[in-house]
Amino acid sequence: MPFACIYVPNFPVAALLRAEPELRTQALAVLEGKPPLEKVGAVNEKAGRIGIAPGMTKAQAQLCSELALRPRSALQEASAHAALLDCAQSFSPRVEDSACDTALLDLAGLESLFGPLPTIAQRMFRRAADLGLVVNVAVAANADATLLAARGLAGVSVIPLGKEAEPLGPLPLEVMFADGLTDTQKEKSEQLLATLDRWGARNLRALAALPEVALSERLGQAGLRLQQLARGTASHTLVPLEPALVFEEAMELEHPIVLLEPLAFLLNRLLEQLCNRLAVRALAAQELRLTLELDYPAGASDESDDLIENRGIPSESDAPHHQEKSGFAQNAPHNNQHFSSTRQNHFCRTLRLPLPMLDAKLFLKLLQLDLHAHPPGAPIVKIHLAAEPSRPRSAQGGLFRPPSPEPEKLELTLARIAGIVGENKVGSLELLDTYRPEGFRMRRFVAEAEQKKSATGQKHDADQKLNSPWLTDTAETKSAITALRLFRPPLHATVTLHDRQPALVVCAKRKDVQGDVLWKAGPWHISGDWWEREAWARDEWDIALQNENGVALYRLVHDLLGGAWFVEGTYD
Amino acid sequence: MSTAVVSTSAALGRHFVFDAEAVPEPRPFSISNYELPLEAEDDLRIVCSHQSTINHQPSTISPPTFGNRKLPRGNSLHISDRFTAIDPRLAGLTPASRLSVRPAPEMISSGIAAIDELTGGLPRGCLTEICGPASSGRTALLLAALSAATQRGEFCALVDASDALDPQSAAAAGVQLERLLWIRCGESSPQKTRQKSDSKRNEGRNAENRLEQVLRVTDLLLESGGFGVVALDLADLPPQAARRIPLATWFRFRRAVEPTSTVLLTLEQQPIAGSCSSLVIKLQTDSGCYLSKSPLAFSPERIPITEISHVPSHAQLLEQIEIKAELIRSRLAGKPVGSAAVAFASRTAWAEAKAG
Numbered sequence: 004m005p006f007a008c009i010y011v012p013n014f015p016v017a018a019l020l021r022a023e024p025e026l027r028t029q030a031l032a033v034l035e036g037k038p039p040l041e042k043v044g045a046v047n048e049k050a051g052r053i054g055i056a057p058g059m060t061k062a063q064a065q066l067c068s069e070l071a072l073r074p075r076s077a078l079q080e081a082s083a084h085a086a087l088l089d090c091a092q093s094f095s096p097r098v099e100d101s102a103c104d105t106a107l108l109d110l111a112g113l114e115s116l117f118g119p120l121p122t123i124a125q126r127m128f129r130r131a132a133d134l135g136l137v138v139n140v141a142v143a144a145n146a147d148a149t150l151l152a153a154r155g156l157a158g159v160s161v162i163p164l165g166k167e168a169e170p171l172g173p174l175p176l177e178v179m180f181a182d183g184l185t186d187t188q189k190e191k192s193e194q195l196l197a198t199l200d201r202w203g204a205r206n207l208r209a210l211a212a213l214p215e216v217a218l219s220e221r222l223g224q225a226g227l228r229l230q231q232l233a234r235g236t237a238s239h240t241l242v243p244l245e246p247a248l249v250f251e252e253a254m255e256l257e258h259p260i261v262l263l264e265p266l267a268f269l270l271n272r273l274l275e276q277l278c279n280r281l282a283v284r285a286l287a288a289q290e291l292r293l294t295l296e297l298d299y300p301a302g303a304s305d306e307s308d309d310l311i312e313n314r315g316i317p318s319e320s321d322a323p324h325h326q327e328k329s330g331f332a333q334n335a336p337h338n339n340q341h342f343s344s345t346r347q348n349h350f351c352r353t354l355r356l357p358l359p360m361l362d363a364k365l366f367l368k369l370l371q372l373d374l375h376a377h378p379p380g381a382p383i384v385k386i387h388l389a390a391e392p393s394r395p396r397s398a399q400g401g402l403f404r405p406p407s408p409e410p411e412k413l414e415l416t417l418a419r420i421a422g423i424v425g426e427n428k429v430g431s432l433e434l435l436d437t438y439r440p441e442g443f444r445m446r447r448f449v450a451e452a453e454q455k456k457s458a459t460g461q462k463h464d465a466d467q468k469l470n471s472p473w474l475t476d477t478a479e480t481k482s483a484i485t486a487l488r489l490f491r492p493p494l495h496a497t498v499t500l501h502d503r504q505p506a507l508v509v510c511a512k513r514k515d516v517q518g519d520v521l522w523k524a525g526p527w528h529i530s531g532d533w534w535e536r537e538a539w540a541r542d543e544w545d546i547a548l549q550n551e552n553g554v555a556l557y558r559l560v561h562d563l564l565g566g567a568w569f570v571e572g573t574y575d
Numbered sequence: 576m577s578t579a580v581v582s583t584s585a586a587l588g589r590h591f592v593f594d595a596e597a598v599p600e601p602r603p604f605s606i607s608n609y610e611l612p613l614e615a616e617d618d619l620r621i622v623c624s625h626q627s628t629i630n631h632q633p634s635t636i637s638p639p640t641f642g643n644r645k646l647p648r649g650n651s652l653h654i655s656d657r658f659t660a661i662d663p664r665l666a667g668l669t670p671a672s673r674l675s676v677r678p679a680p681e682m683i684s685s686g687i688a689a690i691d692e693l694t695g696g697l698p699r700g701c702l703t704e705i706c707g708p709a710s711s712g713r714t715a716l717l718l719a720a721l722s723a724a725t726q727r728g729e730f731c732a733l734v735d736a737s738d739a740l741d742p743q744s745a746a747a748a749g750v751q752l753e754r755l756l757w758i759r760c761g762e763s764s765p766q767k768t769r770q771k772s773d774s775k776r777n778e779g780r781n782a783e784n785r786l787e788q789v790l791r792v793t794d795l796l797l798e799s800g801g802f803g804v805v806a807l808d809l810a811d812l813p814p815q816a817a818r819r820i821p822l823a824t825w826f827r828f829r830r831a832v833e834p835t836s837t838v839l840l841t842l843e844q845q846p847i848a849g850s851c852s853s854l855v856i857k858l859q860t861d862s863g864c865y866l867s868k869s870p871l872a873f874s875p876e877r878i879p880i881t882e883i884s885h886v887p888s889h890a891q892l893l894e895q896i897e898i899k900a901e902l903i904r905s906r907l908a909g910k911p912v913g914s915a916a917v918a919f920a921s922r923t924a925w926a927e928a929k930a931g
Contacts, residue, residue: 575709
């Protein structure tokens with residue numbers, strides 16, 4: 004049964020380089036510990052060449068001007084680990100999460116799907132590179148031998164069945180001891196290594212050649228276990244990982260970001276990583292959640308918003324209030340973007356997509372437009388981006404189907420239009436089950452190419468016809484329906500009554516909507532919601548007024564509760 | 576002229592400029608802006624009687640074109656000379672790539688039989704203007720077209736400059752609301768909302784904001800593509816404000832919509848797109864032709880509204896508006912049509928329900 008192991012050498016550096024690829028050409032050192040006792044924890048090859056070694060203090064490392072110093076980031080390492088597992092799980096469903104830098108795969112039965120073992124190993128190597136990780140890949144018939152080979156042999160190595168000892172022989176004994184051991188385990192392993200070193204066993208071949216009985220007498224079962232590992236005969240049962248579909252990327256910033264442009268640059272990087280991870284799992288994103296950790300100054304008050312605005316990111320503290328004010332009560336704002344910013348340090352934006360999509364550029368543009376409309380309001384110190392995975396959309400086009408907008412393009416267009424006219428002013432209509440004026444709400448416009456009339460859809464139509472008995476099928480009748488053009492807001496009118504009927508209408512705002520009433524029909528009395536606080540009652544009149552282009556028909560409304568007169572619209 | 580308009584609008588940071596702001600520029604002579612008079616174009620039609628070995632039938636060859644505009648003869652002759660150099664028998668021929676045989680646009684139903692009879696329907700890939708005063712049936716025609724399109728399974732977009740659409744009327748007209756993208760332009764854009772409290776805007780400024788939003792949104796919609804009908808409702812804008820949209824903008828819209836199957840509709844009080852529109856329909860009503868009858872007596876006769884003042888108002892019901900549609904311009908037939916008009920009636924929703 005073949006196994007494969009994907010190992011990320013120098014994991015803290017690799018995780019950092021994945022987040023900041025431009026550092027690949029520079030000497031890099033990763034700092035560990037709390038200030039001011041920071042020490043170099045890991046270095047890349049270039050830093051090692053110029054004399055930087057783990058254990059040096061930050062002050063010592065800073066003497067080298069070419070060196071880039073970065074703090075070790077648990078978030079970036081978690082993202083890199085998740086990417087490593089994604090890479091492994093894109094090949095095999097049986098993956099063991101051996102360590103933060105190691106993933107072990109069971110390759111049984113995959114040869115018919117991906118080709119021979121060397122091809123699989125090469126593909127793993129390339130896929131990991133696509134995810135921003137430089138890895139070692141080893142394939143062997145033994146799980147433990149695979150693990151040791153991946154840790155010790157750079158690049159791609161395929162070990163034939165029964166010949167595990169040969170390639171493992173020259174490897175140093177340290178490869179048998181994984182990183183991340185506890186202090187006690189470290190001490191034990193160091194003692195073992197020191198003992199073996201005294202015996203002259205400095206590589207796996209020398210350990211494998213030691214007599215078993217003598218080794219057992221001196222080191223016990225642990226020594227025998229190590230020898231079996233060195234010979235490539237030890238094996239352990241693979242513990243498969245339950246695949247957790249969590250796609251998150253995060254980035255901690257050394258210096259707070261105050262402008263949206265550099266934020267977009269970082270978001271682009273995170274989105275690309277996220278989309279790559281989704282792509283290797285053959286998934287798409289249905290929802291994006293952006294969480295920004297803000298750096299409010301200590302004792303920040305509302306007055307500080309003005310200060311922040313001057314620094315580049317305007318405040319959005321008035322946004323919820325504005326949303327309440329704008330539009331009609333029935334017209335709920337777009338439900339695709341949920342605003343949950345508080346005076347806390349976290350600013351969250353959720354971007355719900357109508358269809359599963361996987362386009363980093365599109366996501367970036369949508370996030371940019373959203374952040375432009377809803378700025379964070381304070382400098383950003385941490386970015387966290389999560390995607391809700393979903394199966395990709397599959398659609399079959401047809402020659403004879405009517406044209407429909409491309410969903411990705413449409414989503415971007417709608418976001419741009421929302422930026423021009425406002426969020427709650429673009430979408431499709433949904434009539435509400437009420438006779439109240441403006442009894443509708445805006446909802447999200449989704450252009451699905453094939454909108455089959457489902458049972459629920461037919462029920463909705465039936466309900467709609469029941470509520471609105473005047474609904475007709477124009478395809479059958481081919482007669483035009485007189486439409487009402489509404490004035491929003493309704494025009495306040497001064498009405499002179501004659502025999503309790505409107506005789507003269509004067510609109511202060513519209514000079515063309517005034518004059519003697521030539522003809523009138525009504526009143527049509529309607530009322531509703533009398534059992535609630537928002538009760539309404541009105542008399543409607545259809546009137547004709549003379550204007551310069553002839554006679555125009557209007558709907559005149561008398562609000563019986565408020566007593567005011569309004570011209571609600573014109574028949575056209 | 577168009578260059579000047581574009582540069583001025585770019586300098587102002589918006590997509591259009593008003594006539595007063597556009598700086599006229601002298602037009603240098605070039606092929607791209609050279610327009611031949613009609614007679615000259617007719618003269619350029621070459622009848623090739625050359626008997627080629629491939630095709631022995633005499634063929635009529637149109638002069639080469641640049642977009643919709645025919646190129647001057649000199650350019651064609653230059654290419655003909657090159658052909659002659661290759662083979663003398665090719666003299667007088669025009670390369671196929673230069674021929675612009677544009678198929679007639681596909682016509683779709685407007686949703687009203689009388690209008691279809693008058694115009695042949697609404698052309699795809701073209702700009703159609705529906706104009707008329709208030710209460711002349713423009714919105715009824717628009718909703719009928721949207722209804723027909725959505726019932727064909729197409730997606731439609733309505734750019735509502737005045738936020739005047741009545742959802743109940745749209746539903747009554749048969750528009751499938753889930754297929755209609757409604758864009759409600761407001762008096763001020765979200766970016767400018769905060770400044771609203773600072774300075775009160777006058778009516779002209781509001782119309783300008785609405786126009787700016789309409790044009791920017793239309794650009795985005797046409798660029799996005801995929802819509803069966805894109806309608807611009809400018810019916811409530813004052814004609815003087817609507818006329819301030821530069822012709823270059825209409826040219827851009829026409830160009831954007833030309834290679835697509837989208838019907839670009841505009842509703843306005845007066846025609847404003849000039850030669851960019853392929854079809855202009857003018858609607859109007861006669862002040863005496865409203866049919867009003869008593870819901871109690873159900874008298875079927877048509878009564879002019881000026882003569883029914885003695886009837887109690889609660890005994891009257893607006894049932895339908897009789898509309899006269901006139902074809903002002905149609906570039907689809909190749910030449911301007913003569914005056915043609917039809918009459919139809921738009922019935923109110925309650926009258927339709929009562930009849931049905």
